[in-house]
Amino acid sequence: MKKFSITSKGDEKSNKLKEDIKSYLLEFNLVYDKEEPDLVISVGGDGTFLEAFHTYIHRLDKTAFIGIHTGHLGFYADWVPKEMEKLIIEIAKNPFQVVEYPLLEVKIFPEEGKQVDRFLALNECSVKTADGSVVLDLLIKGEHFERFRGDGLCISTPSGSTAYNKALGGAIIHPSLESIQIAEMASINNRVFRTIGSPLILPKHHKCELKPIHDDRSFLITIDHITKTYTNVKTIECSVANEKIRFARFRSFPFWKRVHDSFVADER
Numbered sequence: 001m002k003k004f005s006i007t008s009k010g011d012e013k014s015n016k017l018k019e020d021i022k023s024y025l026l027e028f029n030l031v032y033d034k035e036e037p038d039l040v041i042s043v044g045g046d047g048t049f050l051e052a053f054h055t056y057i058h059r060l061d062k063t064a065f066i067g068i069h070t071g072h073l074g075f076y077a078d079w080v081p082k083e084m085e086k087l088i089i090e091i092a093k094n095p096f097q098v099v100e101y102p103l104l105e106v107k108i109f110p111e112e113g114k115q116v117d118r119f120l121a122l123n124e125c126s127v128k129t130a131d132g133s134v135v136l137d138l139l140i141k142g143e144h145f146e147r148f149r150g151d152g153l154c155i156s157t158p159s160g161s162t163a164y165n166k167a168l169g170g171a172i173i174h175p176s177l178e179s180i181q182i183a184e185m186a187s188i189n190n191r192v193f194r195t196i197g198s199p200l201i202l203p204k205h206h207k208c209e210l211k212p213i214h215d216d217r218s219f220l221i222t223i224d225h226i227t228k229t230y231t232n233v234k235t236i237e238c239s240v241a242n243e244k245i246r247f248a249r250f251r252s253f254p255f256w257k258r259v260h261d262s263f264v265a266d267e268r
């Protein structure tokens with residue numbers, strides 16, 4: 001028996017669609033279970049999907065996700081409302097295949113002796129400050145790589161590479177490549193300060209560490225759509241997570257087709 005939950009963006013169109021899907025799936029004898037769903041259906045946009053991911057982050061190995069968009073085509077929300085009938089029948093009648101995408105693990109080490117915070121991101125972690133420039137040492141695999149000065153850094157997953165990372169000139173990475181990407185935000189480059197200036201792509205098991213020079217400064221650290229303020233940060237460590245997100249796959253919509261339809265032209 002499949003247990004499902006539905007999250008909605010909260011606008012009228014998404015709420016109506018949520019109620020319709022819910023009543024159809026209940027008619028097919030599926031069970032609505034907000035606490036322990038096998039399948040989470042997100043109705044809205046990519047932002048709604050990110051919220052759903054963070055709501056069920058504690059049971060990623062037991063939950064598969066699917067996204068329906070009620071606005072424009074999303075990367076995670078890639079079903080359209082007019083496909084609903086087909087989707088409901090598929091969910092009700094057929095076992096779903098699962099496609100897994102890599103996630104980013106972020107560990108924030110505060111002052112010595114204080115608790116380490118650990119987060120998972122589906123899109124990215126960005127490190128910025130409202131307090132002048134971000135100045136930090138970037139270490140890769142434990143070796144000093146560069147001293148970064150600028151607006152900040154964005155460390156993204158492959159599926160997040162089409163989001164903030166893309167706006168920063170990062171490459172689009174296929175989610176079958178277990179990797180993370182570091183993209184700069186307006187680095188200061190002159191005769192005194194120097195950074196690589198190109199996005200860097202790290203494979204699994206190559207972690208990077210961001211070590212702020214002024215640890216009394218306050219940092220704005222985002223994990224997807226969530227922003228946190230930290231002071232006294234010693235190290236922010238990023239790597240490919242062991243956990244993955246699982247998507248319920250009912251039809252083929254290849255990643256490069258999604259990239260094409262979102263950024264080049266939607267011919268559907």
Ligand code: NAD
Pocket residue numbers: 045046047048050074075076123124159160161162163164165167223224225
């Ligand atoms: P939002 O409502 O401002 O959404 C930003 C846009 O990002 C939306 O159009 C959404 O569809 C798109 N998006 C989200 N994930 C995507 C993905 N994986 N690939 C392609 N597009 C994607 O903000 P929100 O809903 O709170 O979403 C937070 C996300 O916004 C962050 O994870 C970050 O990636 C993105 N963002 C982008 C920029 C930028 O492009 N300059 C700046 C800040 C944040």
